[in-house]
Amino acid sequence: VTQSPVWRALSPAQHDQTLFEERHLRYISPLGKGNFGSVELCRYDPLGDNTGELVAVKKLQPNKQSTLKDFQKEVNTLSVMHCDYIVKYRGVCYSMGRLSMSLVMEYLPYGSLIGYLESNGHKVNTRRLILFASQICKGMEYLQTLRYVHRDLAARNILVASESLVKIADFGLTKIIPSDKEYYRVTQPGESPIFWYAPESLNESKFSHKSDVWSFGVVLHELFSYCDMSSNPKREIGHIVQGPSISMHLANILKNNWRLPAPPKCPPKVCSQYLVQLYR
Numbered sequence: 001v002t003q004s005p006v007w008r009a010l011s012p013a014q015h016d017q018t019l020f021e022e023r024h025l026r027y028i029s030p031l032g033k034g035n036f037g038s039v040e041l042c043r044y045d046p047l048g049d050n051t052g053e054l055v056a057v058k059k060l061q062p063n064k065q066s067t068l069k070d071f072q073k074e075v076n077t078l079s080v081m082h083c084d085y086i087v088k089y090r091g092v093c094y095s096m097g098r099l100s101m102s103l104v105m106e107y108l109p110y111g112s113l114i115g116y117l118e119s120n121g122h123k124v125n126t127r128r129l130i131l132f133a134s135q136i137c138k139g140m141e142y143l144q145t146l147r148y149v150h151r152d153l154a155a156r157n158i159l160v161a162s163e164s165l166v167k168i169a170d171f172g173l174t175k176i177i178p179s180d181k182e183y184y185r186v187t188q189p190g191e192s193p194i195f196w197y198a199p200e201s202l203n204e205s206k207f208s209h210k211s212d213v214w215s216f217g218v219v220l221h222e223l224f225s226y227c228d229m230s231s232n233p234k235r236e237i238g239h240i241v242q243g244p245s246i247s248m249h250l251a252n253i254l255k256n257n258w259r260l261p262a263p264p265k266c267p268p269k270v271c272s273q274y275l276v277q278l279y280r
């Protein structure tokens with residue numbers, strides 16, 4: 001019966017597993033803020049008996065029409081990703097008569113890598129940090145096969161699925177590199193996470209797989225300093241330079257070969273700039 005034309009005509013929503021009806025999406029609690037929106041924990045409970053599954057729902061920040069197009073791009077980007085090291089797309093929920101939409105994703109119970117390392121750092125050894133780093137690499141390798149540059153790879157955008165699995169999330173700044181180029185040039189930089197930016201991104205707004213590798217180097221620094229606030233890239237660099245043209249100062253000190261200091265107890269092979277420069 002469920003394959004009959006009548007059934008499919010009568011229940012298109014049920015048939016389409018990626019369409020979540022707003023009336024069944026029960027808000028539970030806030031999870032965090034990403035690019036272009038906030039993320040909430042919800043239970044999708046069509047039976048109304050609390051047996052529905054938990055999902056993470058990213059809502060577009062209201063009255064920022066310019067980002068509705070960007071948000072739609074983020075939804076489209078995530079919807080084509082099928083990788084164990086990238087947060088899973090579940091679907092979309094339209095509201096206000098399709099005037100607004102939310103992105104529905106799998107809920108990862110341990111939260112962001114920053115929070116996880118801050119509260120569980122004592123039980124995460126070097127071996128586990130290297131496992132997490134290798135999983136982020138595999139996720140980025142997958143992105144590269146699709147010609148995507150993430151442009152915002154940072155520990156804040158890595159989520160912890162279990163004690164031995166992390167996933168890349170928040171594709172709000174992700175761009176696809178044109179087939180005839182090796183980089184993507186941003187016109188309107190917007191709020192830039194400059195402390196994770198490669199020199200060419202700072203100086204020429206150029207983004208490529210190589211600039212994602214640079215950001216991965218900063219993520220390694222975050223991982224091996226257990227995301228300790230006192231050694232946060234913003235703090236490490238921020239206290240060297242101040243003032244409005246901080247990105248120009250940052251570009252200068254990088255040009256003079258200043259680099260983030262190796263975190264204490266970081267294995268030499270991980271912290272060698274050679275490692276990151278090698279892959280650039």
Ligand SMILES: C=CCCn1cc(-c2nc(Nc3ccc(C4CCNCC4)cc3)nc3[nH]ccc23)cn1
Pocket residue numbers: 030031032033034035039056087105106107108109110111112115156157158159169170
């Ligand atoms: C990518 C980063 C920027 C945007 N962002 C995404 C999320 C997010 N979070 C979770 N889970 C989760 C998040 C926080 C906590 C905490 C733990 C400590 N106590 C308070 C609650 C626990 C679980 N699952 C997700 N799936 C897809 C997205 C997503 C959050 N922020």
